[in-house]
Amino acid sequence: MNLEAILSGFRARRALVVGDICLDRWCRYDPALAERSRETGIPRIAVVGGELTPGAGGTVANNLVALGTGEVAVLGVLGDDGHGWELRRALTARGIGHELCFAHADFATFTYTKLLNVSTNQEEDQPRVDFVNTKPLPADAEGQLVGRLEEAAPSFDVILVSDQAETGAGGVITAAVREALGRIAAQEPEKVIWVDSRLRPEHFRGVILKPNEDEAKAACERAGVDGFAALRELTGSRLLLVTHGARGVMLVGADGAEEWVATVAVEKPVDICGAGDSFSAGAAVAYSITREAAAAAQFGNLVASITIMKKGTGTASPEELRAAYARWAK
Numbered sequence: 001m002n003l004e005a006i007l008s009g010f011r012a013r014r015a016l017v018v019g020d021i022c023l024d025r026w027c028r029y030d031p032a033l034a035e036r037s038r039e040t041g042i043p044r045i046a047v048v049g050g051e052l053t054p055g056a057g058g059t060v061a062n063n064l065v066a067l068g069t070g071e072v073a074v075l076g077v078l079g080d081d082g083h084g085w086e087l088r089r090a091l092t093a094r095g096i097g098h099e100l101c102f103a104h105a106d107f108a109t110f111t112y113t114k115l116l117n118v119s120t121n122q123e124e125d126q127p128r129v130d131f132v133n134t135k136p137l138p139a140d141a142e143g144q145l146v147g148r149l150e151e152a153a154p155s156f157d158v159i160l161v162s163d164q165a166e167t168g169a170g171g172v173i174t175a176a177v178r179e180a181l182g183r184i185a186a187q188e189p190e191k192v193i194w195v196d197s198r199l200r201p202e203h204f205r206g207v208i209l210k211p212n213e214d215e216a217k218a219a220c221e222r223a224g225v226d227g228f229a230a231l232r233e234l235t236g237s238r239l240l241l242v243t244h245g246a247r248g249v250m251l252v253g254a255d256g257a258e259e260w261v262a263t264v265a266v267e268k269p270v271d272i273c274g275a276g277d278s279f280s281a282g283a284a285v286a287y288s289i290t291r292e293a294a295a296a297a298q299f300g301n302l303v304a305s306i307t308i309m310k311k312g313t314g315t316a317s318p319e320e321l322r323a324a325y326a327r328w329a330k
Contacts, residue, residue: 001295003325009289014071017057019162019173021076022110023087024055028118052090057162059274059313061096063281066315073097079109104141133170146180153184158288163197194284210241229256249297261297264305274313279304
């Protein structure tokens with residue numbers, strides 16, 4: 001892997017993140033202030049501070065910006081609500097273009113509220129409060145999303161798809177959006193279309209797929225196929241990357257051949273939340289630069305080895321990557 005060539009290539013790339021663009025609300029609460037409500041007698045969770053960051057597809061975009069990508073934009077549906085306003089502000093603060101996003105009155109902004117204990121500094125020791133959609137994306141919103149995707153696609157070198165909704169309905173990446181992505185992939189075979197789907201990787205066609213091991217096995221079971229090579233053949237994926245956490249990544253090429261790419265060993269990771277998103281951000285753009293799957297996976301592994309040593313959904317800078325690569329090369 002030529003690290004400097006990859007890093008310099010990021011500046012010339014334009015990347016679009018499509019899908020579930022969420023708001024992460026990191027709320028720090030003080031258990032010492034948990035006095036009971038006078039009306040209900042239930043102890044309150046007293047939030048005393050916090051931070052708002054883009055989540056899900058927004059985490060991918062955060063990582064793209066940190067890596068020095070020339071242009072980063074997101075495309076998704078937001079709610080006509082306060083969380084949507086906060087998400088736009090968080091995206092703007094990080095230099096992420098959100099002009100392609102639009103609000104819809106019958107849609108709620110995906111929002112994850114994570115409660116952090118200030119006395120112990122422990123991550124999420126209370127149940128998370130999530131704002132999710134359980135109804136299908138409104139037809140007019142779906143049509144607008146597909147139209148914006150097809151119009152914007154020619155302007156970007158890399159399209160990363162974040163399909164994180166874990167409900168049967170309510171996600172942004174619908175069948176119509178998947179079909180549009182397939183058409184774009186067929187029309188522009190050199191464009192990198194990189195898909196990370198938690199529950200539906202088997203339904204995409206002609207794109208690059210990056211599930212983790214559990215997601216890939218579940219997809220094989222749902223699709224009734226035996227093994228990752230069969231999943232790649234079913235989907236017509238140009239490349240299938242199956243991440244295995246600390247063990248590395250299994251690459252399955254168009255010919256069905258498998259190649260193992262070991263990850264960078266990290267002792268006692270601080271927080272693995274968002275590791276897959278940081279891997280995708282690094283590996284997808286690296287692949288667009290090198291067209292070498294193994295080099296892209298190595299770069300993605302290197303990015304993730306840095307972000308998992310930070311609390312929350314961290315990012316990796318070029319300087320951190322150079323230092324980590326120097327240690328790894330030894």
